[in-house]
Amino acid sequence: xxxxxxxxxxxxxxxxxxxxxxxxxxxxxxxxxxxxxxxxxxxxxxxxxxxxxxxxxxxxxxxxxxxxxxxxxxxxxxxxxxxxxxxxxxxxxxxxxxxxxxxxxxxxxxxxxxxxxxxxxxxxxxxxxxxxxxxxxxxxxxxxxxxxxxxxxxxxxxxxxxxxxxxxxxxxxxxxxxxxxxxxxxxxxxxxxxxxxxxxxxxxxxxxxxxxxxxxxxxxxxxxxx
Numbered sequence: 001x002x003x004x005x006x007x008x009x010x011x012x013x014x015x016x017x018x019x020x021x022x023x024x025x026x027x028x029x030x031x032x033x034x035x036x037x038x039x040x041x042x043x044x045x046x047x048x049x050x051x052x053x054x055x056x057x058x059x060x061x062x063x064x065x066x067x068x069x070x071x072x073x074x075x076x077x078x079x080x081x082x083x084x085x086x087x088x089x090x091x092x093x094x095x096x097x098x099x100x101x102x103x104x105x106x107x108x109x110x111x112x113x114x115x116x117x118x119x120x121x122x123x124x125x126x127x128x129x130x131x132x133x134x135x136x137x138x139x140x141x142x143x144x145x146x147x148x149x150x151x152x153x154x155x156x157x158x159x160x161x162x163x164x165x166x167x168x169x170x171x172x173x174x175x176x177x178x179x180x181x182x183x184x185x186x187x188x189x190x191x192x193x194x195x196x197x198x199x200x201x202x203x204x205x206x207x208x209x210x211x212x213x214x215x216x217x218x219x220x221x222x223x224x225x226x
Contacts, residue, residue: 028099028120028180037064038093051181052089052096065094070104073173081111081166089181096181103176107132107166114189115163121183123156123176125164130172136162161188194222
């Protein structure tokens with residue numbers, strides 16, 4: 001075999017490997033059967049899985065694939081003026097192993113969905129009512145932001161810090177879709193100032209270049225949530 005043939009073979013092998021590995025890079029692993037309705041009761045036992053174990057197919061019902069959880073507006077009477085209602089594998093068992101979920105986000109006038117990340121999924125939002133100023137920040141520190149109006153969409157790449165703000169004096173509503181049955185949400189403020197045990201004050205003071213007393217004041221507004 002000549003060196004050129006060997007090189008071509010290596011490139012071919014690499015291409016095949018990359019093609020086969022694409023599914024592994026998705027938000028969730030591929031399912032191995034028609035469906036795998038989450039069996040919540042089994043979690044009371046000693047067995048723990050990366051996800052949820054399956055009900056036997058004959059024990060599944062149509063209701064396992066149904067929910068009206070997104071039908072009702074969330075309560076936006078809170079300090080940030082928004083409410084996120086999730087429809088994921090934790091309350092829709094039929095989503096188990098399907099790699100998708102949704103959320104409804106309600107915004108009070110001028111309300112915000114504070115900076116946060118979804119470590120396991122890309123998010124796409126669809127504006128039902130109103131308009132939002134939205135954006136995400138890349139690992140290089142660049143902000144991609146714009147206004148999204150009724151009927152429009154915007155994508156937040158997996159794992160990147162992002163936010164939304166209602167830019168009007170009327171309530172707004174958006175629907176989010178994720179490529180994970182349980183995308184996870186990590187709020188920047190809660191992670192830094194509401195962790196339990198707490199992130200050391202001197203670490204935050206030095207990282208944020210502020211006085212430790214200011215850190216303690218901020219922490220007092222975020223009681224431990226974990």
